[in-house]
Amino acid sequence: MIRIENVSKSFGGIQAVHACSFDIEKGSVTGLIGPNGAGKTTLFSIVAGFVAPTEGRIVLDGEDITQLAPHERFHKGLVRTFQIPQEFSRMTVRENLMLVPAGQSGESLFSAWFRRGRVSAEDKRIAEKVDEVLDFLEITHVADEVAGNLSGGQKKLVELGRTMMTDAKVVLLDEPGAGVNRTLLKKITDAVQRLNTERGYTFCIIEHDMDLIAKLCDPVVVMAQGTVLTQGTMDQVKADQQVREAYLGGGMSGGVEA
Amino acid sequence: MELSGLLFYGISLLTLAGIYGILSLGLNLQWGFTGQFNIGIAGFFAIGAYSTAILTAAPSNSFVGGFDLPTPVGLLVAVIMSGLLSVVIGWVTMRLRTDYLAIATIGIAEIIRLLLKNEDWLTNGVRGIPAIPKPLGLDSPLAFLIGIIVVLVVVYLLMEAARKSPWGRVLRAIRENENGVMAAGKNIQRFRLEAFVVGSTVMGLAGGLYAHYFGFISPEAFEPLFATFLVWVMLIAGGSGNNKGAILGAVLIWFVWSGSELATGYLPAEWQAQAGAVRVLLVAILLQVILLTRPQGLLPEDMGAGRTSDPTPKEGRPRKVPAGE
Numbered sequence: 001m002i003r004i005e006n007v008s009k010s011f012g013g014i015q016a017v018h019a020c021s022f023d024i025e026k027g028s029v030t031g032l033i034g035p036n037g038a039g040k041t042t043l044f045s046i047v048a049g050f051v052a053p054t055e056g057r058i059v060l061d062g063e064d065i066t067q068l069a070p071h072e073r074f075h076k077g078l079v080r081t082f083q084i085p086q087e088f089s090r091m092t093v094r095e096n097l098m099l100v101p102a103g104q105s106g107e108s109l110f111s112a113w114f115r116r117g118r119v120s121a122e123d124k125r126i127a128e129k130v131d132e133v134l135d136f137l138e139i140t141h142v143a144d145e146v147a148g149n150l151s152g153g154q155k156k157l158v159e160l161g162r163t164m165m166t167d168a169k170v171v172l173l174d175e176p177g178a179g180v181n182r183t184l185l186k187k188i189t190d191a192v193q194r195l196n197t198e199r200g201y202t203f204c205i206i207e208h209d210m211d212l213i214a215k216l217c218d219p220v221v222v223m224a225q226g227t228v229l230t231q232g233t234m235d236q237v238k239a240d241q242q243v244r245e246a247y248l249g250g251g252m253s254g255g256v257e258a
Numbered sequence: 259m260e261l262s263g264l265l266f267y268g269i270s271l272l273t274l275a276g277i278y279g280i281l282s283l284g285l286n287l288q289w290g291f292t293g294q295f296n297i298g299i300a301g302f303f304a305i306g307a308y309s310t311a312i313l314t315a316a317p318s319n320s321f322v323g324g325f326d327l328p329t330p331v332g333l334l335v336a337v338i339m340s341g342l343l344s345v346v347i348g349w350v351t352m353r354l355r356t357d358y359l360a361i362a363t364i365g366i367a368e369i370i371r372l373l374l375k376n377e378d379w380l381t382n383g384v385r386g387i388p389a390i391p392k393p394l395g396l397d398s399p400l401a402f403l404i405g406i407i408v409v410l411v412v413v414y415l416l417m418e419a420a421r422k423s424p425w426g427r428v429l430r431a432i433r434e435n436e437n438g439v440m441a442a443g444k445n446i447q448r449f450r451l452e453a454f455v456v457g458s459t460v461m462g463l464a465g466g467l468y469a470h471y472f473g474f475i476s477p478e479a480f481e482p483l484f485a486t487f488l489v490w491v492m493l494i495a496g497g498s499g500n501n502k503g504a505i506l507g508a509v510l511i512w513f514v515w516s517g518s519e520l521a522t523g524y525l526p527a528e529w530q531a532q533a534g535a536v537r538v539l540l541v542a543i544l545l546q547v548i549l550l551t552r553p554q555g556l557l558p559e560d561m562g563a564g565r566t567s568d569p570t571p572k573e574g575r576p577r578k579v580p581a582g583e
Contacts, residue, residue: 074443082437086441088431090561091561100443107425
């Protein structure tokens, strides 16, 4: 589905990503783990088009998309979330989600002025879709709350909700579980699982919570120092000596038991 | 002041407040919705004013203009010219952050003012352009005021419709968080350019109306103080992001500004020069007071624009985190 080919990126003197290659298979939930500073988020930004790689290619369904702008990749079904939620703080949760669907005729000023009926009918349909998503994420009660007032975990859910407002093919989730309590985390995990099985979304997830990774992800890709250390099932990865040294550290990390 | 004089003063006060209201609505689209820092309002205002002045004024020997064209043509060209200027500026700066837009707009506004001052063949230089006709036979001050109010209402309605539409939603989202908008698949450069151009044409229209109102324009009228700074004060005082606030701020600040001019007229002659400077200081202090005590303006932005049903009471804007937390 997505092929990351020999991608490198340096910021000034820092080599954030170095000759990194792996595939995200169609229908999979691929985990991306590794220590802080391993280049995971930079790689996400490169895949989603927010950062241009110094070298390498990104291929989506056989098509080289390395040169495409973020919004162009979005229209090809490639959607990302951010580690730090990028909500529109002074807009309601409902508006945060209503923004997302592509091709809204009301996004043309001419239609907004002179085809009011058509635009408002369309908006009504989008609002219904928003209600479904809010319901799915169980945050209907904050629909008309200004997004800046939400808790960190609720913002994470809105961030996830945005990916559900579109017909995504591949969703890149950047630490969906960070700073989220257990109940919410379970909600997010369930949401990902359902979207994967019911709607056929392909996921790639960066996460430090090994329970979440173990539950959801196959395969798991381990990055360290800007490159892929190894990949395989969670058990294979856990058994890997290099991984234990670089990241998991012999039983040091809370969620992992070897 | 006798009664008719007072009436005339009141009408002229409201007419200019209306023109400033249109400017303020234009700025609100750029800054209030989209977060674009345009500090070259004077440039678009001037281009609008001079476009229609050159086209509609009576023929003159001292400069190329005076084409005696119908005033609607002049106003249309005023809108088009300010739009073209903004496309050029926008094209260059839209890829950059908004601070660069500030630098570009203030620079270009000053260049325009100097061109108007020095290109005598086109603009008659510092002597200005006289004999600019009133549009559509709105010769009496009251008729012209009514005309301005009609234009103001139309612009207000268009801006309100824009704000509540999906288009306006994208603009407000760009103001809040560009990354988020890109991740939602929007071409933010397109939206930024559109907002900038539409806002600038509104300013150009205001400039055209200003020229027709006074019947005479010269580069002096487009000093940044009157044509840029004052509009910013109006928008911020009235409520950035709120179209009603933009108009309210324009009216109130214009009353303060003109009222203080009236007041300085009663001072002894030797104090009047200083008083002129004090007025500027007064408006600047007023701006500081507003920013400190009511940063959201008199009429804060309605955060729930576009909400379909309105069951819950509105929350204010999120509290600022105190420094050090």
